[in-house]
Amino acid sequence: MNEKEDFFSPNHNRLLNIAWWAKNIAWIVLVINVLLTGARVLEFQNTENLRAVMSNQIPQGLLNIFVEEPLKVFELGISMTAIVLRGIIYYLVLKGISLGLNMIVETDINYREGSQEGVAQ
């Protein structure tokens, strides 16, 4: 590692910092999207309750809504999956950016080491 540190420039540090942030933000984004999936269920129930109140009906529980209108289960499932998939995609992209930046730094350092060895010989 000491040998590698000799070839380190501020640009390498900047790239590694961005890679570190991207890796950690990836996890945060994933967790937020999973939480948003739960929030979507609550939002769905609130909307259904509001609709029931506005049409002078008694608000029902989630299970009753699903028994009466099964298509709504499908719709809710689709919108929840969309949120989870969005989270997974953001996670993968950020993780890819992080790994890509690390690979760029590693490649550059390998070349610098190679050229240094060439000069030494």
Add this chain to the structure above:
Amino acid sequence: MSNEELRKQIYGNLILKETDELLKIWQVNNRSFWSDDAFEVIKGILKERGAEIPEQNEPVYKMDEETLNDDGLDEWEVKALDIEDQPEFYDTLEVITLKDNINKTTRAVIVFNILGGFTAFQFYSSMVQSYFPNREELVPLIYLIAFIVTALGIAVSIALTYFPLKALTHILRILMEMEFRSRKAN
């Protein structure tokens, strides 16, 4: 990466393979594809599984062409995983796993968009229908328009996710190959 860590990584990779597959690798004895460490690990796994260890063929030291193994990995990718001189700033296995996960997600996105198209079709057909109230004779046309709009929406939505993700896997692959070749340049 220490020798022990390297062996652990090879072990983690090979333990996922079926016994038949490991027996095949063991018998073919392709030394240009698999390192000596990998063969030791394979022998260990086969012993653990109680398999009878067969005689190995004559070792193969040269590959005629760039080949793909059963995991869809290129020869250089297997070597990059297998080689003792591992990178310090990233994990080779992590990149390969990420590429695999991106490919799986891409397929999931396609399936999800097609399923989501059913709800979109409902929405578009009721929207188009609202422009032509009480026009029963136009119902087939309304459904056709809604279908075309939905299909276009699905296609655009798939393309917007599919191409960037595919590009990312290729970029990662190229970067890893560049890094791997830069190690050889030293």
